[in-house]
Amino acid sequence: xxxxxxxxxxxxxxxxxxxxxxxxxxxxxxxxxxxxxxxxxxxxxxxxxxxxxxxxxxxxxxxxxxxxxxxxxxxxxxxxxxxxxxxxxxxxxxxxxxxxxxxxxxxxxxxxxxxxxxxxxxxxxxxxxxxxxxxxxxxxxxxxxxxxxxxxxxxxxxxxxxxxxxxxxxxxxxxxxxxxxxxxxxxxxxxxxxxxxxxxxxxxxxxxxxxxxxxxxxxxxxxxxxxxxxxxxxxxxxxxxxxxxxxxxxxxxxxxxxxxxxxxxxxxxxxxxxxxxxxxxxxxxxxxxxxxxxxxxxxxxxxxxxxxxxxxxxxxxxxxxxxxxxxxxxxxxxxxxxxxxxxxxxxxxxxxxxxxxxxxxxxxxxxxxxxxxxxxxxxxxxxxxxxxxxxxxxxxxxx
Numbered sequence: 001x002x003x004x005x006x007x008x009x010x011x012x013x014x015x016x017x018x019x020x021x022x023x024x025x026x027x028x029x030x031x032x033x034x035x036x037x038x039x040x041x042x043x044x045x046x047x048x049x050x051x052x053x054x055x056x057x058x059x060x061x062x063x064x065x066x067x068x069x070x071x072x073x074x075x076x077x078x079x080x081x082x083x084x085x086x087x088x089x090x091x092x093x094x095x096x097x098x099x100x101x102x103x104x105x106x107x108x109x110x111x112x113x114x115x116x117x118x119x120x121x122x123x124x125x126x127x128x129x130x131x132x133x134x135x136x137x138x139x140x141x142x143x144x145x146x147x148x149x150x151x152x153x154x155x156x157x158x159x160x161x162x163x164x165x166x167x168x169x170x171x172x173x174x175x176x177x178x179x180x181x182x183x184x185x186x187x188x189x190x191x192x193x194x195x196x197x198x199x200x201x202x203x204x205x206x207x208x209x210x211x212x213x214x215x216x217x218x219x220x221x222x223x224x225x226x227x228x229x230x231x232x233x234x235x236x237x238x239x240x241x242x243x244x245x246x247x248x249x250x251x252x253x254x255x256x257x258x259x260x261x262x263x264x265x266x267x268x269x270x271x272x273x274x275x276x277x278x279x280x281x282x283x284x285x286x287x288x289x290x291x292x293x294x295x296x297x298x299x300x301x302x303x304x305x306x307x308x309x310x311x312x313x314x315x316x317x318x319x320x321x322x323x324x325x326x327x328x329x330x331x332x333x334x335x336x337x338x339x340x341x342x343x344x345x346x347x348x349x350x351x352x353x354x355x356x357x358x359x360x361x362x363x364x365x366x367x368x369x370x371x372x373x374x375x376x377x378x379x380x381x382x383x384x385x386x387x388x389x390x391x392x393x394x395x396x397x398x399x
Contacts (some may be wrong), residue, residue, distance in 0.1 A: 003210035026145050028087065028094045031279040036391060039291040040096045040151040042396060044153070046290060046387075047363040048197045049398070053231040056196070056265040056364050057289050059099025059156070060085060060092045061236040064122040064137050071130065079128040082240045085274040090140040092277055096284055098272050099156045099234075101140065104134045106164035118193045120169060124240070134170070138177040141184060143207055145181060154197040154270075159211040159225070169216035173211035174209065175224070181206045182224060188229035229271075236273035258286035263363035296389075296396075304343040305361065309373035309381035318343040318390065323378065325371055325385045326350035327360035332367070334374035336383050347399065361385035361398060 012053035030348040033035045040058075047055045053060040085092065089100060102122055106318040110129040120174035141157065144150060163170050170319060175182065191208060200208065211225035237256045256264075256274055261283050264272055274283060292312035296302065304318040307325070316322075324337040324346045335357060338347050346359035362368035362385065377384050389396045 005252060027048070027279055030093045031095060031284075031385045034309075036203050036279075036285040036288060036295050039288045039295075040284065042296075042385060043288060043290045044096075044098070045396065046361070050363045051194050051196055051231075052125050052191065053193050053233075053270060054339070054364055054367075055232075055270060056287065056289070057098050057156070057271045058096050058261075058277075058284065059234075059271050060097045060103070060236065060277050061101055062124055062240075063089050063092055063097070063100045064102050064132065065124045065240075069132055073130055077128050077130055079130040080124070082124070084124075084239055085278050086278050088140060089137055090144050093141070093155070094152075094255075095142045095277060095279060096287070097274075097275060097277060098154070099158065101160065101273065102134065103160040103162060105131075105162040106166050107131075108350050109133070112346050120166060120173065133339070135173050135177070136208040138173060142177040151206075153202060154200045154206055154208065156208045156210060159209065161213040164215075167216045167221040171218065171220045171224060175220075175320070179202065184224050185226040186223060187211075188222060188227050190230035191226045191232060196374050230314040230315065232270045233268070234271040235269055237275050243387060256283065258282040262289075262365075266369055268364075268366045272336045289368050290362075298393060303383050303388055303393075305396070306389035307362075307368075307375065307383050307385055311368060313385070315326040315389075318388070322382045322384045323375075323380045324349045324359055324369075325361065325375075325383050326353055326357045328356050329358055330356045332370075334371045336375045336378045336380060337369075338378065343388065346384050346386060352358075359386045359399070361387040367380060373396075 030363050033397050042344055053105065062084045065080055065083050066088060067083040068088050070083055086093065088219060092100070094316035103124060104324050105121050106118055106126050107121050107123065107127040108116050108129050109121055110116055116129065118366055121131040123131040137348045183200045184205060191210065201207065206269040209225045211227065215227050216222045216225065239255065256272065258281065261272055265287060292308060292314055292315050295313060298315060300317065302315040302317055304316055305313050306316050306322055308314055319342045321342065326335045326337060330334065335353055339349060341349065350357045350359040362371050386399050
């Protein structure tokens, strides 16, 4: 049997197909385009005007300690063999992490067979001479920030400081990547309890740097980095082997599950740092307390938001007749009107309860649960909240 060149080409192509690894779609891009990715993106805009100490923020723990950076080399050894993350730092940001933790150590780095200088590296516990430079982590964050789609995002960058006092080097590396995007502390202080993301964005900034180990003696670092979170609460997990061994002797630290995320935000936690953040285990979706599944969908030109009986949100026709969510600005309590009407009546109806009451929308999970309870107390199952995209579809705003 004779084979033509065309036959041989087809056979070779088929053989290459069989032995080649499968090419999967970018799971992070798929997540960003999913309902959960879109809803989480919308949710992050809801609390821009409220203090960060009241925000619900997803983050990652030891963000650099990822299996994507794991490597072994005969001459320099292995790195990140006990990883806590599955994705790169940049992909963690793409999935919705807005708190990034980098442990920066001043330690030995093999740069050539005969060169072993000390450098600022990212490492966990025992460092390897093969660990990544701190600048490599900073560069990933820089790349994400430089994407125009992220120009209205604010992140907290936590530096766990093991730099052995090399604060000028650390300062130069951070500012060399983020430059005028850094919101400076102005001195040794924690993040102010009243600071909002809008305050940061209005200053033309996006990055809040928190460095532990107290106030730096270096004037540049002192002026840039915050020394604490203030009233911003934080919980985290540790899934490393070292962490697991520690749990045996300490009485145990439960892993953060999807229910932990959901319930944690509902009782007022601010930052929840996940190990092994991924798009499939339900924990990211559990952070969504606002929009209901597959909402908003703009079915028949729905431009106004309301809260369902289950506490989740739906976009509805603005002419529908519902009661109104009125918030007391003095004590943050909710009052749900007995009267109903179209969305446009909300401001006027809430004003009838007194000057402290405003037609409003919840800005975090705990606030949303409080509105749900107030609504149930009145016997209504649906209530208008002051959130709409009447001006531009998809750009939701408070009135």
